[in-house]
Amino acid sequence: MTVSNQPSTDLPVERRGEFRVYRVVESVPHLNLQRVDEPRLYTVYRSGYDEATQEAVDDLRTGDRVSATLVGDPDADEEPWRVERVDRDDGVATAFAVDVDPPGTAVDAWAAADAESAGDPEPSCRTILDDGEPVGACCVQPRDPLPNGAFVPTVLAGLLPLESQFAAVPGVGDPAAEALFLDPDPPDATTYESPYGVVLLFTAAGAATADRFREAYDLPRDTDTRPDFDPYGV
Structure with a gap:
């Protein structure tokens, strides 16, 4: 034996x-x-x-x-x-909006990133200021490296690395307290009008600024804003 x-x-x-x-x-x-x-x-x-x-x-x-x-x-x-x-x-308090127009700061960030480093798979970020003080960041994430090019579905599944941005908001250095994810296209789209998705990161000091974005995109606090879609069809 x-x-x-x-x-x-x-x-x-x-x-x-x-x-x-x-x-x-x-x-x-x-x-x-x-x-x-x-x-x-x-x-x-x-x-x-x-x-x-x-x-x-x-x-x-x-x-x-x-x-x-x-x-x-x-x-x-x-x-x-x-x-x-x-x-x-x-x-980090999260919220999601899909099939929405990106904010102007995201449009500018993408234009600058596209001009400086077209084809870079990493997100490009711009600091958000409140009365001259840095309180957050607007980051644009190219779709190309994401599974099927899907932005919000990739975030919801935990497949987009975010820990470094959560630990220290780019351009600020303090931890993120809120993250708003904005997708210019629907979550079940098969083709995309926009080549990027947007994440708005805010520190605790940026709550008032975050509130303005929440109001603009109808993202009330303490509400489940995950979009309703079939993840197996994406």
Whole structure:
């Protein structure tokens, strides 16, 4: 008889750390958790937990930063992980508007970026000032490197790296308190009129400025503004 000292591959594995929450859309029965310290995305079940854990999972919102313990099989790519423990640390308040006209500062930022570094897949940002003080940034993200060119669906799935901008708003250096994502095209578009999407990042000091953009794009606070679309059709 041969005895193996290797651990069973059937045993669940724990992953502990800090994660950013992405709720995708309501029709998807999972959440995506992006590691804060490395580009690693975990898909987790949204339901099926004990009462306390289920309540904590239900309270999560896109943009939340959480400390969590996940359990699953790292070799089973198609099998979601389970949340064993989750505690909300803080978060970035997010909002989404689609099929809208981009703000003038985004149009100017894209024109400048296109003139200076056409074809660069990285976002280009301009500082937003309030009474001469930097309180935020307007960043334009080219569609070309995104899956199917989709901007808001890519953000909702947690597939667009944002941690560095959340940790320090470009041109400001302070953490982001709010992020407004504006897509000039519908989320289920197959062709695009605009070659970019827009993210407006605001620090805590930029709340009043953020309010003006929220009013302009009908994005009230404490409201789920995720667009209704079929993510499997994108």
